[in-house]
Amino acid sequence: MYLARKVDAFLEGWKADDKRKPLIIKGSRQIGKTESILHFAADHYESIIEINFVRDEKYKGIIADGYGAADIIKNISIIDPSKRFIPGKTLIFFDEITDFPEIATSLKFFCTDRQYDVICSGSMLGMSYKKIESNSVGYKKDYEMFSMDFEEFLWAKGYANAAIESLFVHMKDLHPFSETEMRIFHSLFLEYDILGGMPAVVVEYIERNTFEGSLDTQRQLIADYKEDIRKYASGLDQTRILNVFNRIAPQLARENKKFQISKVAPGARFRDYRGCAEWLADAGMVNICYCMDFPELPLGGNYDPDVFKMYFADTGLLVSMLDDEAQEDLRANKNLGVYKGALYENMIGEALVKQGYKLYYYRKEDSTLEEDFFIRSVSSLIPVEVKAKSGRSKSMKTLISSGHYPDIKYGIKLSYNNIGHEDKIYTFPYFCAFLLKRFMANFHAEEEI
Secondary structure (H helix, E strand, C coil): CCCCCHHHHHHHHHHHCCCCCCEEEECCCCCCHHHHHHHHHHHHCCEEEEEECCCCHHHHHHHCCCCCHHHHHHHHHHHCCCCCCCCCCEEEEEECHHHCHHHHHHHHHHHHHCCCEEEEEECCHHHCHHHHHHHHCCCCEEEECCCCCHHHHHHHCCCCHHHHHHHHHHHHCCCCCCHHHHHHHHHHHHHHHHHCCCHHHHHHHHHHCCCCCHHHHHHHHHHHHHHHHHHHCCCCHHHHHHHHHHHHHHHHCCCCCCCCHHHCCCCCCHHHHCCHHHHHHHCCCEEEEEEECCCCCCCCCCEEEEEEEEEECCHHHHHHCCCHHHHHHHHHHCCCHHHHHHHHHHHHHHHHHHCCCCEEEEECCCCCCEECEEEECCCCEEEEEECCCCCCCHHHHHHHHCCCCCCCCCEEEEECCCCEEECCEEEEEHHHHHHHHHHHHCCCCHHHC
């Protein structure tokens, strides 16, 4: 069962470009990169040359005579004479290039040769991407792929683009949803929250129409991620990175979700663990949300790199790391329990990253003032609050009304509630989060006029 993905449209556009360069598709393991590439290739090429550098290490010798396109094609043909190279009708697919980043040097020559299309892919590319970039700069195009977002999940559940467009129109017009719409889309979003967006988990759920087996698949993915840490991290860093990875879920369950190295292991010191969070982020396993020094523009140069929260890049992986009792309650009764705030906050952070946002939060150490996330418009800094249960948005109202934060003119609240606008706060249901960037592109808040 092939699940439609947003990369499909990107690949179509790439193929339609007469001046297309070799393409590198980045992303963490098991998010569907290889399946999407091969699905696209089957529809567009007479010959597909797939080379996986993990599975077929013998192909690491194809650069023995140099990086020229002709030399590489000759050596591939020597290893496997059945492979057909038809100019203009062949895709060369180099998979798992993390294990052989040297192949990136050849992209320059394939780009100038122009007889064959080339796509590269691999997990853990953050570990070696500086080398790949330096070897191919100017001669390739990049695309970052993630696990499925809520829109792709809706496609998998059979919803057409018209349904997604209807959600967006409700947001654009600030028009509340009907009770039926709220009930259905909240239920779908909760399913997605439990499953996450890993295609193997989603396919299993759709084919069985039950959560049966989803936990086993999620836990196998966690085991694979830990194996990647052992494989690609060196020396003592393996243990430290694993310690950090294992402590993300327990720390998210706390009221103060700032990641504390002191809680990772007995006697753990920050200087010994410096870089571990960034390693996990580069590997595509986690999203880091940095604490702002002060809630003002600009976002990019106004944060403390040593103070942060960490979220899983796919919320389903967070779910799989909960205790057994919480697992049973969650799948049987759809009760999020004590992890409710962590799960929804992780999910919204994930949705923001998948739209291209970087994550920032603010917490004032000497008060209760705290805001989950921030985005921006052309002229305003916009706090984004995730409410696990209904209630007042005290911190957001303080940020908006106080003269100490002139860049903040209004806020956005994501909660279980319907669409609304009151006290300079725009409220949307959780399930609208994946549309936030599209909404902001043409939104002109009355508070900014």
